[in-house]
Amino acid sequence: MATAPAAEEAAPKGGGSKKLIIILAAVLVLVLGGGGAAFMLLKKKPAEDGEDGEHAAEEHAPKAKAKPKSDHPPTFVPLDPFTVNLADKDVDRFAQIGITLEVEDPKFAEQIKAYMPAIRSNVLMVLAHKTAVELLTREGKEKLARDIMRESVRPMGIELEDEDEEPPADAPKKKKKKKKAAVESPITQVLFSNFIVQ
Template sequence: MATAPAAETAAPSGGGSKKLIIILAAVLVLVLLGGGAALMLLKKKASAEDGEDGEAVEAPVKAKAKAKPDHPPTFVPLDPFTVNLADKDVDRFAQVGVTLEVEDPKFADQVKAYMPAIRSNVLMVLSHKTAGELLTREGKEQLAKEIMRESVRPMGIELDDEDEAADDTPKKKKKKRKAAVESPVTQVLFSNFIVQ
């Protein structure tokens, strides 16, 4: 008889541990769902607060307006550039890999047709830079703007340098100036950047 009560006490404890595991799993699922819902609400609240600023929401909207869902972006890689820099005290050089992002494949073919002139213009820009200018983030951003301007110049597209135009021209002349030309090159990407 001693074996019968031992078997009866073992069975309820096994069934109770299964119930406990099921209850803990259900509680864990509810906690995860609640955490996910809270995270979604916080993200929605943060994006609504950005909407009050005005500018924070408009910038992404403009970027989405330019993006064409019917085709992926087109990239035109340029062969790496190796140039002597304009440092006077020490001989320094830079090796820079550049890829142009363009709005459509037709313009990519046009860029490839003008590649010798584009490479020449980019080399001229790079050779007038010093190592100090290229080592800072601002210098790299300025270089990207200059490369964008010089990469479309052989095709007859003249882009205004926005920074210089804002500083040098009075407000009256800005009104008389022609509308800004949009560049078919949407972005200049650096694939490698070595300064020695």
């Protein structure tokens, strides 16, 4: 009879270690399953960007004209900050604006620096004809950027068309001229580093 109680005591000990093994195995399965799922999700993203992603990228691509990426980073030409009185008639208002020109060709950046006094003069003339109301809207800032781009290349003999300019309604209609080939600006973007209107 002494052997029966010893067998009963051995059974619970064995059952406890079996439970421990089962729990450890379950935890191991969960960890491996979670790691495998994470691996599959991470592996799936680059595949979407690759072959399968080409079609997805085409579907989600913006309708705007995409510029091809060049091999070298763009060059930035910062202009000294401008402080100018605005064209508001009722109140004396002024603007302090920091401008940086983005160009792709470093050689053109050097050319811009050579023409800097004329460029600054043209930009000041553009700013002096703006009112605070025009400059405070997003559309006004975008138009200002286009005007600055046009005036920044003018001293170098590059004439860009004014997209916003419409002929007056009472002006006589002229015969349609042959469209000039569109001149592409060497300045890719006008960036504002600070923009204060008071």
